[in-house]
Amino acid sequence: xxxxxxxxxxxxxxxxxxxSLTACGQNTSTDSSADSSSEGEGKDKQPIIMRLAExxxxxxxxxxxxxxxxxxxxxxxxxxxxxxxxxxxxxGQEPETIxxxxxxxxxxxxxxxxxxxxxxxxxxxxxxxxxxxxxxxxYRVLDGEIGQEALDALEQYNLVGFGYMEAGTRHFYTTxxxxxxxxxxxxxxxxxxxQISIKMTELLGATPTPMNYGEVYSGLQTGVIDGxxxxxxxxxxxxxxxxxxYYILDGHLSPPALLVxxxxxxxxxxxxxxxxxxxxxxxxxxxxxELMFAFQEESRDNVVxxxxxxxxxxxxxxQSAVQPIYEEFPQYKDIIERIRALQ
Numbered sequence: 001x002x003x004x005x006x007x008x009x010x011x012x013x014x015x016x017x018x019x020s021l022t023a024c025g026q027n028t029s030t031d032s033s034a035d036s037s038s039e040g041e042g043k044d045k046q047p048i049i050m051r052l053a054e055x056x057x058x059x060x061x062x063x064x065x066x067x068x069x070x071x072x073x074x075x076x077x078x079x080x081x082x083x084x085x086x087x088x089x090x091x092g093q094e095p096e097t098i099x100x101x102x103x104x105x106x107x108x109x110x111x112x113x114x115x116x117x118x119x120x121x122x123x124x125x126x127x128x129x130x131x132x133x134x135x136x137x138x139y140r141v142l143d144g145e146i147g148q149e150a151l152d153a154l155e156q157y158n159l160v161g162f163g164y165m166e167a168g169t170r171h172f173y174t175t176x177x178x179x180x181x182x183x184x185x186x187x188x189x190x191x192x193x194x195q196i197s198i199k200m201t202e203l204l205g206a207t208p209t210p211m212n213y214g215e216v217y218s219g220l221q222t223g224v225i226d227g228x229x230x231x232x233x234x235x236x237x238x239x240x241x242x243x244x245x246y247y248i249l250d251g252h253l254s255p256p257a258l259l260v261x262x263x264x265x266x267x268x269x270x271x272x273x274x275x276x277x278x279x280x281x282x283x284x285x286x287x288x289x290e291l292m293f294a295f296q297e298e299s300r301d302n303v304v305x306x307x308x309x310x311x312x313x314x315x316x317x318x319q320s321a322v323q324p325i326y327e328e329f330p331q332y333k334d335i336i337e338r339i340r341a342l343q
Contacts, residue, residue, distance in 0.1 A: 048269075049085045050107035051083070051091075051107055051109070052083050053091040053106045054086065054110050059334060061294070062165060065284050066085050067282060070082070070285075071313075072279075072280035072284060073277060073280040076276040081277075092211050094111045095111075098111055104264060107262050110260075112164070112192070113167075114253070114255045115193070118195070120159070121331070127253065127255040138256070139164075142164040152179070154260060159262065160263050161261075162281030163258070163286070165256060165292070166229065167292075168296055171230065171248055174227030174245075174246045176246065179311055180314065180319045181318060181321060182205075187227055189201050190209050190210070190227070191210055191224065196325070199325055200322050204321050206227075227244060232247075232299040233295045246308070246311055250315055258285075260336070273285050
């Protein structure tokens, strides 16, 4: 019954968004109609208006990069395509915005691959714990053949994927010190609503607690959860350091983020506009990577100054504990071997 109500709620939210965004779409034109316009009419034609959903606040590098994407696309199309960016989960959290992009309520959404993998299983291999040796290894994989294959697979889910972005290395942060794996056992840890994250947390001995990102602060504050996990930037920009003062450097995940687009919306664009979208998305992704790496250091300094204790742990202890997860997802065996061959 709970799942039925959850699904109904999602559908109702989507219907409300359709109605509320219809007004925004009144000025939206399609390339097919634009192609039939005369030269004189073309000067007065309305721009194509597209919407982009982002769950992070304005001061997060991914949000900054999405504004950059909108700016780049506007420049590359001479103002013929304009993207309205909705940050701070105005249009919903990532599971909802992925669904909205699939059905065309929004044209774009920026999402973490951990959440996207619940829809597109091909992304799941990038969300396994300790799958990447370091950032150089990660981008050899993502910017190469393996990463492109995963992007190509998104079309079967009515999505088009673009260049991968940096989402940081995820660590646990808690309301009491965790200095070893033993200390983590039994703690209620907020995780993303994804089966790999849930299984990983169970293997570490903690109690996985899926929760919307917007509820994490109050959950930590009230004791509903004992901790969560994320990168330095999100830990800082969401102010979670105020209510969870211990940041544990276990580095269990380093999943990429990416921008996805409704396939019909992409297919309806002219070839020139499609190329502009692809170029703008790639340039924005590279811009975001540099920005995110710089923000990681700055965010670390900021939370330390605010009183966060950074705790180093025996990472090998965590790595050993999660090894059985690879047997839980045998569908990734061949790809894992290819990923490891690129180290």
